[in-house]
Amino acid sequence: MTLAKRIIPCLDVDQGRVVKGVNFVGIRDAGDPVEVAKRYNDQNADEITFLDITASHEGRGTTLEMVSRIAGEVFIPLTVGGGIRSCDDIRALLNAGADKVSINTAAVTHPEFVREAAERFGNQCIVVAIDAKRVSEEGETPRWEIFTHGGRKPTGLDAVEWAKKMAELGAGELLVTSMDRDGTKIGFDIGVTRAISDAVDVPVIASGGVGNLDHLVDGITQGHADAVLAASIFHFGEYSIDQAKQRLAEAGIEVRR
Amino acid sequence: MTIAVIDYGMGNLHSVAKALEHLTREAVIITRTPDDLRNASRVILPGQGAMRDCMGELERTELTGIVQEMLDDADKPLLGICVGQQMLQQHSKENGGIPCLSYLSGEVKRFPSDMQEDGERLKVPHMGWNHVTQHHQHPLWEGIPDNERFYFVHSYYVQASNDADVFGTVRYGDITAHVATGRDATFAVQFHPEKSAAMGLQLLANFIRWAP
Numbered sequence: 001m002t003l004a005k006r007i008i009p010c011l012d013v014d015q016g017r018v019v020k021g022v023n024f025v026g027i028r029d030a031g032d033p034v035e036v037a038k039r040y041n042d043q044n045a046d047e048i049t050f051l052d053i054t055a056s057h058e059g060r061g062t063t064l065e066m067v068s069r070i071a072g073e074v075f076i077p078l079t080v081g082g083g084i085r086s087c088d089d090i091r092a093l094l095n096a097g098a099d100k101v102s103i104n105t106a107a108v109t110h111p112e113f114v115r116e117a118a119e120r121f122g123n124q125c126i127v128v129a130i131d132a133k134r135v136s137e138e139g140e141t142p143r144w145e146i147f148t149h150g151g152r153k154p155t156g157l158d159a160v161e162w163a164k165k166m167a168e169l170g171a172g173e174l175l176v177t178s179m180d181r182d183g184t185k186i187g188f189d190i191g192v193t194r195a196i197s198d199a200v201d202v203p204v205i206a207s208g209g210v211g212n213l214d215h216l217v218d219g220i221t222q223g224h225a226d227a228v229l230a231a232s233i234f235h236f237g238e239y240s241i242d243q244a245k246q247r248l249a250e251a252g253i254e255v256r257r
Numbered sequence: 258m259t260i261a262v263i264d265y266g267m268g269n270l271h272s273v274a275k276a277l278e279h280l281t282r283e284a285v286i287i288t289r290t291p292d293d294l295r296n297a298s299r300v301i302l303p304g305q306g307a308m309r310d311c312m313g314e315l316e317r318t319e320l321t322g323i324v325q326e327m328l329d330d331a332d333k334p335l336l337g338i339c340v341g342q343q344m345l346q347q348h349s350k351e352n353g354g355i356p357c358l359s360y361l362s363g364e365v366k367r368f369p370s371d372m373q374e375d376g377e378r379l380k381v382p383h384m385g386w387n388h389v390t391q392h393h394q395h396p397l398w399e400g401i402p403d404n405e406r407f408y409f410v411h412s413y414y415v416q417a418s419n420d421a422d423v424f425g426t427v428r429y430g431d432i433t434a435h436v437a438t439g440r441d442a443t444f445a446v447q448f449h450p451e452k453s454a455a456m457g458l459q460l461l462a463n464f465i466r467w468a469p
Contacts (some may be wrong), residue, residue, distance in 0.1 A: 004387070071273050077408060096271070099272055122307070173384065224378075231396070257385040
């Protein structure tokens with residue numbers, strides 16, 4: 001009788017289409033976020049995260065329409081991230097049916113925005129995305145910094161201190177992505193996940209680097225994450241969410257079946 | 258037949274409206290117009306955010322009296338969700354202490370921040386899928402197995418003072434939270450049925466059919 005650890009598949013969406021191939025048997029249109037979200041829901045995903053990578057401002061309307069369609073058919077929590085800069089952006093996403101929004105760059109350029117958003121919409125729907133990169137040398141005490149622009153731009157901010165500050169300002173949850181590991185498939189950066197999770201009261205989602213199901217287990221047991229997020233291992237049909245839960249359960253982790 | 262979601266400016270009303278629309282052909286409206294609320298056959302009281310803001314906005318939108326009226330109407334089923342459940346109680350410890358609607362006599366308290374379970378630190382908010390133990394039978398539990406998981410996200414929880422009002426509990430750390438409470442035509446849950454997959458939809462469908 002315990003709170004379950006969560007498995008969260010992430011969809012990268014560009015102008016209303018899922019990008020980075022999705023390979024499900026029996027899906028008619030693998031580019032349609034609604035079909036992909038429904039498939040994950042059928043596999044018992046605990047939540048769905050939708051990362052909008054649409055560069056153009058005009059593409060935003062399409063995103064809202066897509067969120068609205070998913071929210072009309074999939075009844076598990078839906079987080080939307082990507083390019084959120086104002087309370088109006090948040091309001092529009094929530095009105096479309098999102099349950100949480102994930103704030104990334106805007107939190108770095110304007111931390112007070114996190115407080116403002118949490119006060120207006122409630123902490124429960126404000127996720128702050130933390131993109132961290134290791135800056136210490138081998139052998140030194142590990143240290144991670146916040147990077148923006150897909151890991152290219154350093155900010156000088158210490159990742160653990162930053163995480164604490166975001167939680168204090170009102171983030172209800174932190175999405176911690178290792179920019180060193182993202183896309184590598186060699187597993188989460190356990191060090192940064194654990195350092196942040198142990199330093200804050202709010203739940204932490206581990207992200208970046210998942211290549212197999214044991215990596216998900218490690219994120220929870222060693223990284224102390226409350227939830228694990230992955231994209232490609234689920235998109236390419238290598239593993240289903242059910243299989244991931246099976247593996248977690250075998251490792252003694254409480255999951256929702 | 259209309260289901261009205263009470264819009265007093267707090268909370269995400271669209272998720273619950275979408276779930277209801279998925280389940281019924283009855284009209285689902287999001288409204289703060291007193292006559293719409295009076296004419297609705299059943300109503301939903303949602304809520305998200307801080308208690309001070311929720312009670313304050315209810316007052317500011319001049320809906321406190323209407324909500325009281327609907328709570329007293331034994332023919333109008335009302336479903337409270339999340340902070341909507343907490344608002345029905347007598348008092349909340351949030352924001353230094355806020356008087357609530359006092360339809361039920363419970364108190365709203367915060368989860369301690371130093372809870373542990375099997376050596377693991379428990380996070381606050383209590384976020385995710387947890388087992389709900391059914392405490393008394395209720396038409397809204399129909400077709401839902403005992404100890405089914407529902408989706409939660411909250412830092413404060415209801416502690417009822419009257420056992421007859423308690424229909425479901427959740428265990429988090431050493432706290433037993435009263436996550437389903439009600440009386441007469443009112444039922445209220447701390448979890449989000451609109452986000453709790455098939456069993457959450459089952460509870461909403463039960464509410465739509467409920468004839469107390």
